[in-house]
């Protein structure tokens with residue numbers, strides 16, 4: 010392996026370019042190769058420097074989407090050429106971003122790598138909608154789950170336990186399966202009046218917040234045409250949205 014070869018698994022934060030870390034911004038500026046998908050969002054992707062080789066793994070060679078194995082091989086390949094590679098990932102690389110899988114591959118291939126944590130959308134999107142995910146009067150437990158629990162290797166979500174936990178539930182990748190897990194939570198004992206908020210494109214200029222309760226949210230989301238990427242927040246803390254959101258400082 011060439012001495013300067015290195016892969017940085019970089020979290021790009023939730024989408025507002027000012028929420029990139031200083032380290033992420035520097036590595037992006039200095040990279041020979043930047044490998045990205047669409048999750049970082051248009052504002053950050055538009056600011057990637059022309060000086061780097063930019064590889065969109067969602068639209069590789071026309072419209073072919075690279076499978077995870079091909080992305081891993083690409084990272085190893087470019088690093089083997091002695092390049093400094095930034096693998097840019099939305100939010101934090103190690104939260105449902107397959108960053109762990111990429112790190113394992115790099116480790117096995119003997120490629121030096123470093124993880125650069127990012128601000129996760131799981132916390133930043135609710136915050137940007139005026140929802141603190143914990144609050145002493147409302148929730149002292151937070152569970153972050155994926156709405157796509159059939160994802161290979163992910164252990165099943167324990168809905169009974171979640172319904173009993175009385176904490177905040179934050180769901181990533183949870184739009185298309187909303188009509189599966191919301192009734193499941195109610196069946197497992199969650200109060201149907203528990204407030205729910207869905208934050209689309211959190212921290213971006215076109216952020217949209219949609220609110221309802223466990224009883225209403227499936228219909229409300231359908232009516233409003235809610236789309237990914239979005240964070241679903243379930244719990245009493247969602248009540249704070251109205252008070253705090255109106256005081257949001259731009």
Ligand code: SAH
Nearest residue numbers: 100101106129130181182210211238239240
């Ligand atoms: N590693 C990322 C999550 C990757 S999974 C992170 O830490 O944020 C992809 C999911 O992240 C999306 O389906 C959506 O649920 C969520 N997501 C990422 N960015 C978002 C944003 N700006 N607004 C709302 N949801 C977002």
